[in-house]
Amino acid sequence: MRRLATYDSRDAVATIVTAENIHTVDEQHPHAEAMLTVGGRILAVGSLDEVAAAAEAAGLDPVRSDHPGATIVPGFVDAHAHPLMYGQLLTWVDIGPDLAASIPEIIELMRARAETLAPGAPLRGYGYEQRNLAERRHPTRQELDLIATDREVYIMNASGHGGVVNSYALQKYGITRDTPNPDGGEFFRDADGELTGELSDAACNVLTGLHGVKVGHHGPNFHLGDEPAEHQRQLDAVQREFLAGGVTTIGDAQVSQREFAAYLALADRGALDLRVSMYFLSHLLDQAIDLGLTGPFGNAFLSAAGIKLYADGTLGGWTAYFPEGYRDDPCRTGQLYHSPEEYTQLVSKAHRAGLQTATHAQSPTAIKMVVDAIEQALGERPDADARHRIEHCGLPDAAEIRRMAELGIRPVNQTQHYYNWGEGVEQAIGTPGERFNPLGEFLEAGVPVTISSDAPVAEPRPLEALQAAVTRVTRRGHKLGPDSLRISAADALRGHTLEGAASLGRDHELGSLTPGKRADFVVLGADPLVVDGESIAAIPVLETWVDGSVKYRSQEG
Numbered sequence: 001m002r003r004l005a006t007y008d009s010r011d012a013v014a015t016i017v018t019a020e021n022i023h024t025v026d027e028q029h030p031h032a033e034a035m036l037t038v039g040g041r042i043l044a045v046g047s048l049d050e051v052a053a054a055a056e057a058a059g060l061d062p063v064r065s066d067h068p069g070a071t072i073v074p075g076f077v078d079a080h081a082h083p084l085m086y087g088q089l090l091t092w093v094d095i096g097p098d099l100a101a102s103i104p105e106i107i108e109l110m111r112a113r114a115e116t117l118a119p120g121a122p123l124r125g126y127g128y129e130q131r132n133l134a135e136r137r138h139p140t141r142q143e144l145d146l147i148a149t150d151r152e153v154y155i156m157n158a159s160g161h162g163g164v165v166n167s168y169a170l171q172k173y174g175i176t177r178d179t180p181n182p183d184g185g186e187f188f189r190d191a192d193g194e195l196t197g198e199l200s201d202a203a204c205n206v207l208t209g210l211h212g213v214k215v216g217h218h219g220p221n222f223h224l225g226d227e228p229a230e231h232q233r234q235l236d237a238v239q240r241e242f243l244a245g246g247v248t249t250i251g252d253a254q255v256s257q258r259e260f261a262a263y264l265a266l267a268d269r270g271a272l273d274l275r276v277s278m279y280f281l282s283h284l285l286d287q288a289i290d291l292g293l294t295g296p297f298g299n300a301f302l303s304a305a306g307i308k309l310y311a312d313g314t315l316g317g318w319t320a321y322f323p324e325g326y327r328d329d330p331c332r333t334g335q336l337y338h339s340p341e342e343y344t345q346l347v348s349k350a351h352r353a354g355l356q357t358a359t360h361a362q363s364p365t366a367i368k369m370v371v372d373a374i375e376q377a378l379g380e381r382p383d384a385d386a387r388h389r390i391e392h393c394g395l396p397d398a399a400e401i402r403r404m405a406e407l408g409i410r411p412v413n414q415t416q417h418y419y420n421w422g423e424g425v426e427q428a429i430g431t432p433g434e435r436f437n438p439l440g441e442f443l444e445a446g447v448p449v450t451i452s453s454d455a456p457v458a459e460p461r462p463l464e465a466l467q468a469a470v471t472r473v474t475r476r477g478h479k480l481g482p483d484s485l486r487i488s489a490a491d492a493l494r495g496h497t498l499e500g501a502a503s504l505g506r507d508h509e510l511g512s513l514t515p516g517k518r519a520d521f522v523v524l525g526a527d528p529l530v531v532d533g534e535s536i537a538a539i540p541v542l543e544t545w546v547d548g549s550v551k552y553r554s555q556e557g
Helices: 048-057 083-089 103-114 141-145 167-172 202-208 228-244 257-268 282-290 340-352 364-380 398-407 415-429 431-435 439-445 462-471 489-495 498-503 533-538
Strands: 014-023 031-038 041-046 063-074 076-081 123-128 153-157 162-165 185-189 195-201 247-255 275-281 302-310 356-361 389-392 410-413 521-524 541-546 549-553
Touching: 014 048, 031 048, 041 048, 063 076, 063 541, 076 498, 083 228, 083 247, 083 257, 103 123, 103 141, 103 153, 141 162, 141 167, 141 195, 153 167, 162 202, 167 195, 185 202, 195 202, 228 247, 228 257, 228 541, 228 549, 247 257, 247 302, 247 498, 247 541, 257 275, 257 302, 275 282, 282 302, 282 340, 302 340, 340 356, 340 364, 356 364, 364 389, 364 398, 398 439, 410 498, 415 431, 415 462, 439 489, 462 489, 462 533, 489 498
Parallel strands: 014 063, 076 247, 123 153, 247 275, 275 302, 302 356, 356 389, 389 410
Antiparallel strands: 014 031, 031 041, 063 521, 153 162, 162 195, 185 195, 521 541, 541 549
């Protein structure tokens, strides 16, 4: 049993929590049957007798919260997600594969929503993945014109890195066949040079209008505006979604002034029920440094964490950078957001200021560019605990994995990506795609694994992410790659809890059920370390506790 000597006397309501199994993810004391929480922190963990004795010694009269037959694990840490984007997309038309298996079905769903909107109001949909459509391609602007010609129509690809607009939108934003592609993005054209309506990555800047958030070629622009009150409703809704999945801490992996303002307003009205660590997009790097956001800033619920950068695009949208081209379209190579020189300068500037970097990189070329830049930055200013991150890190070469281990670089992966569309990666680039998210190779090389959702690209369902890590079986039943890429359920649990906290720089207070840490935990209906791997996703989340209080309770709880 481990015990904490002091607690916060301002909130001395103590609780003894029991369950059939408590997996602490603390290597010193991995299992327990009871915990004592007080003042939002864990005071003791151990047997029921030991925890009761700790309460008595501290002069506490705790209440009991018993969960017979249940399993308790630390609150899941979703180190890479986009909460406000997720909340906004919940209000858009769902055109995902469960509802729209073809382009005509997308058109039908969008038309139905258009009939409910005010004249001229933009119409937006989200979730199509072109390789899941019967036509195996993106829709065209002419097909979206069948939905409406008197308003902007935009459907976002499931990757979040672009989509398709109708002719009205192109005309509204002044995009013609002669408009040059922006750095880090593309307005796609057909064989005759005519616009198809598809746009990707930095080209999405046009969608935020004249006065909206602009990010240049620093990332895909999904920061579409809504009224501030609507953003608050969106964040309220997504908090419920995260908590229902057992998530207690989020790393917002692309914060602009839109997200920052929304979080401040949420905190100001006392409605922030999750912990949020913010990664400001790299177009704000100079402002972050000028404002001194380079050290600890914020509180236990809202804090600045670092800088988000982009190296290349997405595998789902075929914009990740493969200079040799994609298998079925050798002329399509994707792109880098920055030249290697410019990117290296950005990383060095952030590192010199003491900022952690988190860079989106999917292809081997892009990942090598990131590792090279971090190696140079660390050479200029050594820091054994910089914890620079590579987001997604989909297809690293073995040599880069070894360098990541040497440099302390942390990949932040999303196993639900290959659960949802792993076959598409193989279709896009061939056999090498079966290595997508090679978690087993990371662990073998001594590189810690962090698992996250990238919501809304995948729903924040950590148990589904754990199952995908353990089985590498996709939603369609396809086994992706050899068994050496799989990891154990215990390693997967660690990756979505303690390693997630470490990737946020918060493992001193989160990620394990250790005395002194925050009392964030999840009550599950079964033990994910005991059930068959194929059954992990079906385990119900009964309760989610944050700071020692229940923030979510299912009807089964």
